[in-house]
Every structure is written in C-alpha cells, then in structure tokens.
Amino acid sequence: MKRATILIADDESEIADLIAIHLEKEGYRTVIVADGAAAIRTVQTQEIDLAILDIMMPKLDGHEVTRQIREKHVMPIIFLSAKTSDLDKITGLVIGADDYMTKPFNPMELVARVNAQLRRSLSLSQPAHTSASVxxxxxxxxxxxxxxxxxxxxxxxxxxxxxxxxxxxxxxxxxxxxxxxxxxxxxxxxxxxxxxxxxxxxxxxxxxxxxxxxxxxxxxxxxxxxxxx
Known part of the structure; x- marks a missing residue:
C-alpha cells in the first residue's frame, strides 16, 4: 500500500522537523519546504496527499498558498499558526483549509488530525456503488x-x-x-x-x-x- 505523502511548509525548521519525525513514526512520507513558493512548486511536481501550512511564511503566505492549491487540488489542508483569534481561524477555514491548529501544539494531536483528514479524504474518493445524484x-x-x-x-x-x-x-x-x-x-x-x-x-x-x-x-x-x- 502506498504511503501517504505529507507536505510540511514552515520556515521554522525546528517545528517542521518535529512534525516530520512524528508523522514518519506513523508511517507517512514527508516533504519539508521553508516558504510558500516552494510549497506551490512541490504540489505541482509531486503527489501530495495532505498539506500542513504555516500562515506566516516568506514569499507566499499560507492563505495565498491555499488559494492557489484550491484552484486545482482538493487535498486536505491543515493550517498551523501562532494566530489564535476566532477570526483568524474562521478566515483560514473560509479560504479553504480543512483544519486549524495554533502554536504551541501537541505533535500527537496534529498526527491524530492528519489521520482523521486522510481517512475522510480517502472515504470521499472511493467510488460508490451508485453515483450520487445531481x-x-x-x-x-x-x-x-x-x-x-x-x-x-x-x-x-x-x-x-x-x-x-x-x-x-x-x-x-x-x-x-x-x-x-x-x-x-x-x-x-x-x-x-x-x-x-x-x-x-x-x-x-x-x-x-x-x-x-x-x-x-x-x-x-x-x-x-x-x-x-
């Protein structure tokens, strides 16, 4: 069975590496980038199953990265941000993110949310016995x-x-x-x-x-x- 590939886009290398360690222990493959432009290039050139995006990144912020991803892809997106207000969370979800976690965070909770988003994504992508009605x-x-x-x-x-x-x-x-x-x-x-x-x-x-x-x-x-x- 193919291992799911998770994109981690965060300019704080310590955080990105910590996330990668926990996800790889869970059996996932990870790709780490440090800015928004690199995140877009990765999505365009590799098969990514889920993206974890910091909002405040160089070159392109997480919001713009999400807008560009959503033009062509339906992969789950989880925002990871130091912004904690309800308005920030709602803005992220409206733009197209599927989940939002604030820093500091529990790595195991993030892994659990990744698991949940991928399960849901897989269930939606499975062909049904009968097509849903238009x-x-x-x-x-x-x-x-x-x-x-x-x-x-x-x-x-x-x-x-x-x-x-x-x-x-x-x-x-x-x-x-x-x-x-x-x-x-x-x-x-x-x-x-x-x-x-x-x-x-x-x-x-x-x-x-x-x-x-x-x-x-x-x-x-x-x-x-x-x-x-």
Whole structure:
C-alpha cells in the first residue's frame, strides 16, 4: 500500500522537523519546504496527499498558498499558526483549509488530525456503488461527481467546504439543518463552537450565488438553514 505523502511548509525548521519525525513514526512520507513558493512548486511536481501550512511564511503566505492549491487540488489542508483569534481561524477555514491548529501544539494531536483528514479524504474518493445524484433546482445544477456548480449556465467556483454545505442542503430541500448538524456532517468532527464557521461559510456561499430577493439558502430563525431552490 502506498504511503501517504505529507507536505510540511514552515520556515521554522525546528517545528517542521518535529512534525516530520512524528508523522514518519506513523508511517507517512514527508516533504519539508521553508516558504510558500516552494510549497506551490512541490504540489505541482509531486503527489501530495495532505498539506500542513504555516500562515506566516516568506514569499507566499499560507492563505495565498491555499488559494492557489484550491484552484486545482482538493487535498486536505491543515493550517498551523501562532494566530489564535476566532477570526483568524474562521478566515483560514473560509479560504479553504480543512483544519486549524495554533502554536504551541501537541505533535500527537496534529498526527491524530492528519489521520482523521486522510481517512475522510480517502472515504470521499472511493467510488460508490451508485453515483450520487445531481441536484437541479431552478437555474442551479450541483454535480457531486464532478464537484461542480452551475448557476444559469455559469460556473460558480466554491471551496470544498462551501460545495459540501451546498450539496448537503440542496440534496435535502425540505429539511432544516442546524449549524451544529452542518458542522458535524461537513467537517466530520464533533461540534465545538463551530457555529461562527458555518455562518461565515453560508455568507460567502450566498455572495457567490448572487442571492437577492429569493435566497437559495434560507435562514430559519432560531433553527438553522434550508435549501430554498
């Protein structure tokens, strides 16, 4: 069985080496780079299964690296940063990261999060016995196999988490989902105050979908959100 390859992008060599030691003990192959430009080159030239990115890096910061990765790749991304505010975490998740850990950190917890993200990534990539259904409503077409969204014939570029939220809601058009339920199903983790994260993702989804008088995602006050296609 092929060993998963983890990209570690951090200009603090001691931290990068510590992460690599723990991941390699777990059986992973690691690639270490010290700046954002090198991280992009590595993703373009090697098969990377998961990326761990520091936010404050030379040449390109973690946010820009994530934006560029997300243009062509759906690999899990974990941010590792000294920034600890909720706004920093939400910004990272909205940009396209799958998880966010703050420094200082427990290396074993990071390994556990890597394991969890790769398990989820593997399960999503496995072919199902039957293809998931394309959702069509009004001018909206959501295709889970190609992970594409069309609105009146125009492509709508979504981050992986934005797509997952939209498909979850759109495939259950009469069901109201609480923020807790959306977080648990999309992030695959126990809810630990992720309501703000869900709210911000819903807000950016609405902006990208260009909603006006007929919101595609409707807020059910005091309960959650539902698809209103």
């Amino acid at each position: 959702v069509e409503a009004g001018g909206l077409v959501v295709d889970p196999d190609n992970r594409s969204v069309l609105l009146y014939g125009h492509d709508v570029e979504l981050t992986p988490k934005e797509f997952d939220i939209l498909y979850l809601l759109a495939s259950h058009p009469n069901k109201v989902f609480s923020a807790e339920n959306i977080f648990q199903q999309v992030w695959g983790e126990s809810y630990y105050g992720g309501g703000n994260t869900v709210m911000v993702h819903i807000r950016t989804l609405r902006k990208k979908l260009g909603e006006t008088h007929h919101p595609i995602i409707k807020t059910v006050w005091g309960v959650g959100y539902k698809f209103n296609g």
